[in-house]
Amino acid sequence: MKNLCVVLVGTRNPLNVGAVARAMSNFGAMELRAVRPYEKAWREAKSAVGAGELLAQAKEFPTLAEAVADCALVVGTTAVGNREMKHPLRGLEEAARLIGKRMETGRVAVLFGSEKWGLSNEDLSYCHWLMRIPTRVEHRSMNLGQAAAVVMYELVRRERITAEAAEGLQRTRRRGTEKPKRAGLKASATPKNKGKEEFAEMETVERIGEALLEALRKSGYIAPRGEAKAEEKLRRMLRRFSMEAADAEVLLGMVRKILWKLEQE
Amino acid sequence: MKNLCVVLVGTRNPLNVGAVARAMSNFGAMELRAVRPYEKAWREAKSAVGAGELLAQAKEFPTLAEAVADCALVVGTTAVGNREMKHPLRGLEEAARLIGKRMETGRVAVLFGSEKWGLSNEDLSYCHWLMRIPTRVEHRSMNLGQAAAVVMYELVRRERITAEAAEGLQRTRRRGTEKPKRAGLKASATPKNKGKEEFAEMETVERIGEALLEALRKSGYIAPRGEAKAEEKLRRMLRRFSMEAADAEVLLGMVRKILWKLEQE
Numbered sequence: 001m002k003n004l005c006v007v008l009v010g011t012r013n014p015l016n017v018g019a020v021a022r023a024m025s026n027f028g029a030m031e032l033r034a035v036r037p038y039e040k041a042w043r044e045a046k047s048a049v050g051a052g053e054l055l056a057q058a059k060e061f062p063t064l065a066e067a068v069a070d071c072a073l074v075v076g077t078t079a080v081g082n083r084e085m086k087h088p089l090r091g092l093e094e095a096a097r098l099i100g101k102r103m104e105t106g107r108v109a110v111l112f113g114s115e116k117w118g119l120s121n122e123d124l125s126y127c128h129w130l131m132r133i134p135t136r137v138e139h140r141s142m143n144l145g146q147a148a149a150v151v152m153y154e155l156v157r158r159e160r161i162t163a164e165a166a167e168g169l170q171r172t173r174r175r176g177t178e179k180p181k182r183a184g185l186k187a188s189a190t191p192k193n194k195g196k197e198e199f200a201e202m203e204t205v206e207r208i209g210e211a212l213l214e215a216l217r218k219s220g221y222i223a224p225r226g227e228a229k230a231e232e233k234l235r236r237m238l239r240r241f242s243m244e245a246a247d248a249e250v251l252l253g254m255v256r257k258i259l260w261k262l263e264q265e
Numbered sequence: 266m267k268n269l270c271v272v273l274v275g276t277r278n279p280l281n282v283g284a285v286a287r288a289m290s291n292f293g294a295m296e297l298r299a300v301r302p303y304e305k306a307w308r309e310a311k312s313a314v315g316a317g318e319l320l321a322q323a324k325e326f327p328t329l330a331e332a333v334a335d336c337a338l339v340v341g342t343t344a345v346g347n348r349e350m351k352h353p354l355r356g357l358e359e360a361a362r363l364i365g366k367r368m369e370t371g372r373v374a375v376l377f378g379s380e381k382w383g384l385s386n387e388d389l390s391y392c393h394w395l396m397r398i399p400t401r402v403e404h405r406s407m408n409l410g411q412a413a414a415v416v417m418y419e420l421v422r423r424e425r426i427t428a429e430a431a432e433g434l435q436r437t438r439r440r441g442t443e444k445p446k447r448a449g450l451k452a453s454a455t456p457k458n459k460g461k462e463e464f465a466e467m468e469t470v471e472r473i474g475e476a477l478l479e480a481l482r483k484s485g486y487i488a489p490r491g492e493a494k495a496e497e498k499l500r501r502m503l504r505r506f507s508m509e510a511a512d513a514e515v516l517l518g519m520v521r522k523i524l525w526k527l528e529q530e
Binding site: 136 | 280288290399401404406408410413421481502506519
């Protein structure tokens, strides 16, 4: 869980901030970040009795982009199903499996929106995909602290299952004699190309977006009025590509070179 | 979940009572009982805004014996491991499996003790066994509302798994003849949301590569001698992005527009 960041966006209630921090500590996730928290709530939560080290070390960011800059995967949480969905929506169990896999090689951010509004469309444009805790249709929306607790629980549960599977595989191998049946299946729970499939950090992807946007502006692809929307669309698209770190570097170099050429004229 | 009773023993904080009720409602457990609740806390929780039907119908009992009289299984929750244990202690996952089984035929009570003291020795004497949410040794004790949410989540998860397994079994039985070999695996390989996540055809991806290559040539990114290698690298990279069809069309339009601009000069 040391590769997990919990990011609170626009949280209003200090009790909820405290509750999220407590659940994180219960399950061993120690890195809390906040984007534009309500100043008073943030101060109150930090100074609450028993807030502990986790809250004391929690960092505040002016923008979501900065809060997730060093993360390779950004997952938003939502209670809603009927919003116009531009992202894949995964149930918590499947989500935890994917997050667990990604945490083996890089940092993952899990976002919780404000108590009242959830994550905004702009916030969502920073997400690779969304996840949902499978609550009843009649009462979907969970309390923030409780939702965080359930998510932490499932992530730890998944981590334990993976660790047990990996251990089981090793034990089988050490035993030597019997051939590990369906080893391929079990092996898929452990990292395939260790150290190879590192995913791009969001900072790099964001830079590609900026350079590409500028190139599109210069080429007249984007009408001046449509700029904000184009930027959001572009951001979503680049995240859907799930670039590996090396590819992102190459692509950034390409786009920058093209942009440089466009600016020469 | 209709055979589940959540029993709060000696709860002090109305916010916690409300939080337990909310988590229950989120996950479809509708029967809340309280033993010797702090009178004021109980009244406040019941009259809170949005408390809803669940709390309105919650019943109060003078003794734990009466509260669990109609239950076939009584399970206590505990954060502690070092108390002198007179009961089997199970992890939440195993506990949920056993509770789920029992709920098929009878009522099960899950007990939560007071925020400060947990369940007393006398309370424990009404339990068949105890369960524990697997939290960190360094920070074992969970907030009451959050613990309830995690327990409800795991019970519903277990119920769903059991239902799915039963359905899968029925389907197998109905089909009768062939044994579905690794059906689960195959099913996961086919697209879940058909028509939603259509992937780009390789033809489109190839066109993106051609246009991008030309743009890179024009910008001087590619040295004339290195062209063949660059083309191959670019092709591999674009395939690794696993683009959706709609994204590929957009990207092709972008690159072509940029190329057009480069060719203007």
